[in-house]
Amino acid sequence: MSGVAKIYSLKSGAKVPDEIVSIATREAVKTARVEAIGGVSKLRLAYFNHEKKLYEEHDYEGFLEVTSLLGNITLKEGKPFLHAHGNFGRRDQTVVGGHIVSATVFPILEVVITPTRNTALRQFDDELGLNVIYKTLRGSAK
Amino acid sequence: MSGVAKIYSLKSGAKVPDEIVSIATREAVKTARVEAIGGVSKLRLAYFNHEKKLYEEHDYEGFLEVTSLLGNITLKEGKPFLHAHGNFGRRDQTVVGGHIVSATVFPILEVVITPTRNTALRQFDDELGLNVIYKTLRGSAK
Amino acid sequence: MSGVAKIYSLKSGAKVPDEIVSIATREAVKTARVEAIGGVSKLRLAYFNHEKKLYEEHDYEGFLEVTSLLGNITLKEGKPFLHAHGNFGRRDQTVVGGHIVSATVFPILEVVITPTRNTALRQFDDELGLNVIYKTLRGSAK
DSSP: OSSEEEEOOOTOOEEEOOOOOHHHHHTTTOOOEEEEEEEEEEEEEEEEEEEEEEEEEEESSOOOEEEEEEEEEEETTTTEEEEEEEEEEETTTTTEEEEEEEEEEEEEEEEEEESSSSEEEEEETTTEEEEEEEEEEEEOOO | OOOOOEEEETTTTTTTHHHHHHHHHHTOOSSSEEEEEEEEEEEEEEETTTTTTTTEEEESSSSSEEEEEEEEEEEEEEEEEEEEEEEEEESSSEEEEEEEEEEHHHHHHHEEEOOEEEEEEEEETTTEEEEEEEEEEEEEEO | OOOOHHHHHEEETTTEEEEHHHHHHHHTOEEEEEEEEEEEEEEEEEEEETTTTTEEEEEEEEEEEEEEEEEEEETTTTEEEEEEEEEOOOOOOOOEEEEEEEEEEEEEEEEEEEEEEEEEEEEEEEEEEEEEEEEEEEEEOO
């Protein structure tokens, strides 16, 4: 018995979100859930400041365990777009988490991508200052 | 290629678990895995005290990044019931986590619901003081 | 509508990874995504030290909420192998996380296993000092 989920192993140096978006593009994934565990070295993590309508970003250097990466692929301007949040374990096993701006895989990241049966369209919302899902369609969008 | 997972975007003010249970009821979901990322404002989080058989609850005010919400829909007394745990990123990017009692979406929560091929039935267990899965059935329960 | 995901409820005293590997063996799962929420008592968590090529382990005694367990089943030497990372909520609702070496379920762990449509093969990589996915195959491996 097998479904539609597919596992990928990203190697050292691969960039997030770029590499995951490349896979989605190559495999014509329009909307999907995305998850990963593994490790990263450079990480840029964000917390959204709703008053200022901007992400407050913080950079982490050095190896972090990816204790969970959860997110989704949706279509933004017709192209696959990754929205992902993550939790990251430090050497003392405390955890930092937030919106993932970017990360560099080190030494591996095991990613599972599962296409959904509906398609979600994303666009920038001026009022919120965020990219949000504004519409979902049954089945695959053109 | 598309499976059975479906993505939903909850808007500001939507209540958890209520809104997710409403979706499950409307779509006749009997058992499913549930996940989400996004943000919440009010959050009530719990840690179970096994000696006293009660949840120790803590309230968080203000915006938190939902870095992971993982859980499931099962049938309790014939109706969809959400059991969910979550990790939440604060402004300093440290994370709090536990059993989700309730939360208010702010400004969005992107939820994926994936029906399972078996059905799980839940009921309150007096000995544990918890709602637990006591039986799983092949396929869909009546 | 039902897919290939299946939910299991592990009882108090069940061992991770043993019990999850047993399920995969019994159900002939070759590659799958794995997730869980619930609770554990004894927990051994690790952070990988890339210079020394070894896991730095830390033991936690007493009840912890499993706020997220994410991982996968792959084939190592032809047998199901669990790679899992986790986040765990303490009584003060702070979270610790890392690579799960072992854990004892207390009092329940609700696990979802979703077979993938490709098969991933894992082996020990001497250079990294880690078990890594070295090959993925379309469909089911023999």
